Amino acid sequence: MVEPGEQLPEEVLALIFRHLPLRGRANAARVCKAWAAAATCSAVWHDTNISCECELEGMLPPHLFACLDHIHNLRLEFEPSREPSRRAATELLTALAGRTPGLRGLCLECRGEKPLFDSGRDVLDSLHALCGAAGALRHLDLRGLPFTLDDALVLQVALGCPELRSLFLDNGTLVGSVGPGSVLELLEACPRLRALGLHLASLSRTALEALAAPDRSPFEFLALRCACPEDARAPPLPNDAWAALSRRHPGLAVELELEPALPGESVTRVLQPAVPVAALRLSLSGDTVGPVRFAAHHYAATLRALEVRATSSAELDTALEELAARCAELREVHCFCVVRASVLHSFRAHCPHLRSYTLKLTREPHPWRPTLVA
Incomplete structure (x- = not known):
């Protein structure tokens, strides 16, 4: 037990403060100098979860903006159908683009009702800017975004994030707008990529061959979602290409998600024996x-x-x-x-x-x- 007047060590305070929401961290930083030092140290901010819906008002006080530089892994939740929540998410992503070259992992998660068709353009624009600035980014998870992702975003990731290890684009959109060409450029620009999530229509035989290249780093996980009309019309990925990929990466695990939009004839093209x-x-x-x-x-x-x-x-x-x-x-x-x-x-x-x-x-x-x- 801590005696009255005795101060907990900074590393102990940091372990406590890292579990607080942003508002709690801000309140802790106002208590005294020792708490302020602990609440703003890198250990508190290394892995951060932020809910824009719960913390709209005064979400990031000015004296905590410097802490953005300490964030390595961020999970950001927001409700896209509510304009204040979406605006808070957009402002935070924009701030990250200008402040955190050390960001390693980003996961975006949408909550609440399904948004209007075009309501995510502001979020995607800020994400585009962030990917252009976060050169150390290694993990990007966009499965929780209901917006249509496009080639421009993938190409920006390829250009700005050469250290990428995992990218998940297999979200719940009703339209597939990421073409095989941009995925191929991504694979060429990110040689250490080891996990990838896509809609079926975004994958091609050429991409499978690129992943099976002799000089490719070990590739461990591929998630394929077959849920939109473009997936149903996608050309088959031949069994021999899958067999070559499996030989090159014997530890590869594939996750297949087949949804109602996929007709029976497409199912038989997807389920190849060598996958x-x-x-x-x-x-x-x-x-x-x-x-x-x-x-x-x-x-x-x-x-x-x-x-x-x-x-x-x-x-x-x-x-x-x-x-x-x-x-x-x-x-x-x-x-x-x-x-x-x-x-x-x-x-x-x-x-x-x-x-x-x-x-x-x-x-x-x-x-x-x-x-x-x-």
Whole structure:
């Protein structure tokens, strides 16, 4: 215990203050000189979460602006449908563009109602400026943005962020505007990129070949989202290109997310046997049984997570039992439709590494919660 009048060491205060929101840090900095020194030290600001919705008024007092230089990893939440929240996010990103050459990681997350179609232009403009100034940026996660991302942003990232290690563009937009050409330029400009998230239409055979080049740094993770009309029209990525990529990077894990916009003929083009699929998420408007059986036959060695949103049927139950018997390395399986008891028994019996599952035998109120395996 600290005796009355005794001051906690600065490093202990910093450990406490790093968990405070911005307003709390500002209040702490006004208490005394010792607290001010602790509240503004780099240890407090290295990893920072900011919610523009909770901290609109006086979000960043002037005496804390210098602390922006200490931020290495930032997670920024805002509500784009509310103009004050969006303005606060834009102002902060603009300030970061001018103040933080040391920024290493940035994750943007939108909350609240879906915004108007063009309401994100101001945010994207400030993000564009930030990517032009943050030469040390290594991780950029834009999956939480509902806005349409475009070639100009990707090319700015390629030009301004040569040290990039991960980039996630596989967001919930209804329009795919990032072309394969800009992705190829990104791969050439960022040779140490090891994780990438894209819409299917943004990926090409040429990009797969670039990733499989002999002098390429190890590539570890690829997330592909198939959710918009451009994805449905995308040309197939041939099996031999996937096989070459898997040989070059034997540790590569691919996450596939197939949504209702993808018709059946496109599904068969996406599910190539040589893709090292580690996570498969199926939310198709058409046949789901075929893709589940395909995964059972071709992804047994790599599949770790399966998510299925479909209508209950005896055929689907049989396909799930077959997959359970073949995919012994599964860690998670989540099926958002009622299944028969034998499906649950199959996964429990054949998948010894199973950590959680959603396999309901009777209809229950939503949201369905997963069962954790002890």
